[in-house]
Amino acid sequence: MLYECYGGGTAFVLPPLPTMPQPSDVSQVLLSVGSLVGREVDLDAFLQTLVDRIAITMQADRGTLWLLDPARGELFSRAAHLPEVSQIRVKLGQGVAGHVAQAGESVNVPEPRGERLFFADIDRMTGYRTTSLLAVPLRDTEGAIYGVLQVLNKRGAERFTEEDIERLTVIAGQVGTALQSTSLYQELKRAKDQPQAPVGYFFNRIIGESPQLKSIYRLVQKAAPTDATVLLRGESGCGKELFARAIHVNGPRRDKPFVKVDCAALPATLIENELFGHEKGAYTGADHRVPGKFEAADSGTVFIDELGELPLPVQGKLLRVLQDREFERVGGTQTVKVDVRIVAATNRDLMKMVSEGKFREDLYYRIKVVEMVLPPLRERGGEDIERLARHFVATAAKRHRLETPRLSAAALERLKTYRWPGNVRELENCVESAVVLCEGEILEEHLPLPTVDRGAPAPATGSTEPTVSANPAGLLPLAEVERHHILRVLESVKGNRTAAAKVLEIGRNTLARKLKEYGFADEA
Numbered sequence: 284m285l286y287e288c289y290g291g292g293t294a295f296v297l298p299p300l301p302t303m304p305q306p307s308d309v310s311q312v313l314l315s316v317g318s319l320v321g322r323e324v325d326l327d328a329f330l331q332t333l334v335d336r337i338a339i340t341m342q343a344d345r346g347t348l349w350l351l352d353p354a355r356g357e358l359f360s361r362a363a364h365l366p367e368v369s370q371i372r373v374k375l376g377q378g379v380a381g382h383v384a385q386a387g388e389s390v391n392v393p394e395p396r397g398e399r400l401f402f403a404d405i406d407r408m409t410g411y412r413t414t415s416l417l418a419v420p421l422r423d424t425e426g427a428i429y430g431v432l433q434v435l436n437k438r439g440a441e442r443f444t445e446e447d448i449e450r451l452t453v454i455a456g457q458v459g460t461a462l463q464s465t466s467l468y469q470e471l472k473r474a475k476d477q478p479q480a481p482v483g484y485f486f487n488r489i490i491g492e493s494p495q496l497k498s499i500y501r502l503v504q505k506a507a508p509t510d511a512t513v514l515l516r517g518e519s520g521c522g523k524e525l526f527a528r529a530i531h532v533n534g535p536r537r538d539k540p541f542v543k544v545d546c547a548a549l550p551a552t553l554i555e556n557e558l559f560g561h562e563k564g565a566y567t568g569a570d571h572r573v574p575g576k577f578e579a580a581d582s583g584t585v586f587i588d589e590l591g592e593l594p595l596p597v598q599g600k601l602l603r604v605l606q607d608r609e610f611e612r613v614g615g616t617q618t619v620k621v622d623v624r625i626v627a628a629t630n631r632d633l634m635k636m637v638s639e640g641k642f643r644e645d646l647y648y649r650i651k652v653v654e655m656v657l658p659p660l661r662e663r664g665g666e667d668i669e670r671l672a673r674h675f676v677a678t679a680a681k682r683h684r685l686e687t688p689r690l691s692a693a694a695l696e697r698l699k700t701y702r703w704p705g706n707v708r709e710l711e712n713c714v715e716s717a718v719v720l721c722e723g724e725i726l727e728e729h730l731p732l733p734t735v736d737r738g739a740p741a742p743a744t745g746s747t748e749p750t751v752s753a754n755p756a757g758l759l760p761l762a763e764v765e766r767h768h769i770l771r772v773l774e775s776v777k778g779n780r781t782a783a784a785k786v787l788e789i790g791r792n793t794l795a796r797k798l799k800e801y802g803f804a805d806e807a
């Protein structure tokens with residue numbers, strides 16, 4: 284039997300197809316899948332391109348890559364043409380995709396109205412009108428289903444054809460295998476072994492598979508869906524802001540604002556104003572009411588960076604927001620109510636600050652409802668360093684429109700044995716500099732690292748002690764390369780700090796701080 288009719292007689296359920304010829308346009312779509320997946324490219328961008336190409340080839344208006352979350356028995360949209368919402372989840376067995384994942388059969392729906400498999404809630408949620416739909420299962424090499432590939436609304440026709448079904452099945456076969464080599468598949472597999480850990484969370488921009496990082500992922504998965512206040516601790520540059528964003532986008536507030544306040548970048552006198560805003564006439568020059576970051580973030584998340592720099596008087600006001608979600612603007616008496624989640628970060632020892640009377644004890648306990656201590660890079664082991672380095676080589680090459688160079692074995696060895704006092708940020712800058720300076724593969728000498736790493740031991744899985752030698756090649760110290768690069772970028776954007784910060788992908792305040800260190804005056 285080739286197909287079976289359902290309910291309204293409009294859905295065709297197909298048995299798995301035997302090996303079939305591959306239409307040439309399909310090979311076009313998949314031309315670069317294998318090679319792209321093999322490299323550490325931005326997974327989000329890659330999956331989106333994949334879904335774009337599939338939709339074009341299938342002459343469909345939209346495409347969706349659904350993946351299976353075994354912990355919740357749900358499918359979630361991992362990459363899709365879904366401008367209306369950030370993600371959709373359906374129960375296994377629910378709707379066409381849910382049925383395909385459960386039954387392992389392809390389903391072709393020429394006319395969704397009246398079709399019992401069709402889950403109209405999604406159209407209601409997005410406002411999109413599905414007129415035809417085709418969905419096929421996504422299997423790994425062992426034949427286990429781990430997702431669904433779906434296309435919507437055949438262009439210029441009322442329905443997807445038999446040939447379309449064959450084509451999408453071939454595509455799904457290749458995509459299914461290709462995705463198996465990504466961290467995404469590893470995540471799904473891990474969730475299968477640990478059914479309590481839901482997946483579908485957006486960790487793909489965070490690189491790292493070390494046990495230290497994995498335990499942080501688990502914490503984020505638990506804390507993100509709640510409204511719990513989170514305190515992120517860790518050395519500078521180890522990814523606190525990145526994780527703060529992961530907490531936000533993995534929680535129910537993901538479509539609401541994520542507002543950052545950097546307490547270190549503001550003079551103490553301005554922090555209160557920045558957080559809580561001010562009323563008209565609060566001080567000379569305050570000629571109208573200005574809302575603060577808490578109001579700007581209403582319904583979303585406020586990320587308070589460098590919490591240890593928060594002046595004592597403002598600490599009391601923050602405590603009240605944590606307890607009662609209310610405050611008064613500077614110079615005001617009217618109480619403002621806000622609905623925000625608070626995530627804070629610090630590289631200071633807050634407990635010590637409490638004992639020194641510099642940080643309020645009650646605030647300390649209120650803020651560390653969930654505490655995450657991010658490991659310094661040197662403790663994450665050589666494999667994570669290599670993963671990150673490869674990722675940064677690829678992204679830097681893309682950013683500067685250069686051929687992606689290779690990391691030589693000697694370069695890798697040096698990266699793995701260096702101590703990384705500036706953590707991932709330092710590695711990122713170091714690799715970027717080497718990518719820009721090298722021709723061809725990244726030879727060891729292109730890495731702006733001191734030849735003598737005066738730091739202590741190599742990372743856990745790093746193999747050798749750093750060689751102690753002089754600096755025969757007269758290499759520049761990292762700080763000098765960074766300074767040189769920053770000034771070059773600044774020059775190229777004619778001194779525009781906002782533009783320079785954008786090119787450098789650092790905050791404007793960070794740039795201002797660095798320029799100040801180089802002896803430049805603050806901007807007027």
Ligand SMILES: Nc1ncnc2c1ncn2[C@@H]1O[C@H](COP(=O)(O)OP(=O)(O)OP(=O)(O)O)[C@@H](O)[C@H]1O
Pocket residue numbers: 488489490491517518519520521522523524525526588628630671707708711
């Ligand atoms: N695990 C990671 N994977 C990929 N990129 C990372 C990772 N950790 C950090 N980065 C990158 O390193 C840089 C520094 O990270 P981030 O700003 O989150 O650190 P931080 O701990 O908040 O630093 P600071 O304490 O100085 O504010 C960023 O460009 C970030 O994207």
